[in-house]
Amino acid sequence: MPTILLVEDELSLAFIVQDNLESRGFRVVHAADGQVGLALFRQEQPDLVVADVMMPRLDGFALAEQLRREHATVPIIFLTARGQTADVVRGFELGGSDYVRKPFSIDELVVRIQARLKPSDQPANSPVVVRLGQYEFDYPHQRLHRLGHTQQLTHREAQVLHHLYALRNQVLERRTVLQALWGDDTFFNGRSLDVYITRLRRYLMADEQVQIVNIRGIGYKLML
Structure with a gap:
């Protein structure tokens, strides 16, 4: 069962996302801000991270930057209401794997999660x-x-x-x-x-x- 770390400060949205993902076979751990998300990442070693961009204490971009210092390959999907090209580019530069703009459907998020959980980011037979x-x-x-x-x-x-x-x-x-x-x-x-x-x-x-x-x-x- 894949473990998803959901870092989202909007608690009503986080509850809906967590409930829907768990009903589809994912294990979800939730953090309400980036600092707690970083601690949970180290504790849980999730298969994928879904993180809001605008959060207190440590925003999604800062969180991604720290995660990339500790783990080169874990997929990171940003949730954001910000759709400017500069924000999207910055997210990818910091190691983001995908962007989902708010508002979004759970089906869209699930498809993007499933795509990122496929073992395609690591070329076969390539030393590290x-x-x-x-x-x-x-x-x-x-x-x-x-x-x-x-x-x-x-x-x-x-x-x-x-x-x-x-x-x-x-x-x-x-x-x-x-x-x-x-x-x-x-x-x-x-x-x-x-x-x-x-x-x-x-x-x-x-x-x-x-x-x-x-x-x-x-x-x-x-x-x-």
Whole structure:
């Protein structure tokens, strides 16, 4: 039975969400603010986190930032009434897996939870600490090391590089990585992927033997 950590300060909404998720086979633990949510995360080690963005003591973005320091891969779904593009981008930058805008239907939330609980975010047969030319890629801690220098990656940057490494010297289809990490291959998500690829190229540019090349109309290839 998957465990969901629900961090929501609006208690009436939290009760409705918890009751509906439990009726559909999930175990739900609830926290009314981000500080309690962080403590419950450490205690319960949930399979997925659903967190409101605007909360007292520790908001959803700050909570996600702290969770990513402690766990690289647990899915985080934000609940928010804020729909501005800048907020959405910030949420993904901090390691969010998905956004659900209020008001929402329970069916929509359940579908998004189920999609994030599928074992698709972790490419098969890919070690967690690997060599990329002169670099060492530490996926669990989201870091690139080279000659005493450490580049801290965002959660999404680390995920994209992890997928590229899993198919190193082969083509990683653009659609595949978009579906795995964003859940769809819309234009907006595609542009976000382009930004992450550009950043990864910049991080890796000190070693000319390591390249991320475009395969026009298909995807990308990590050349080692």
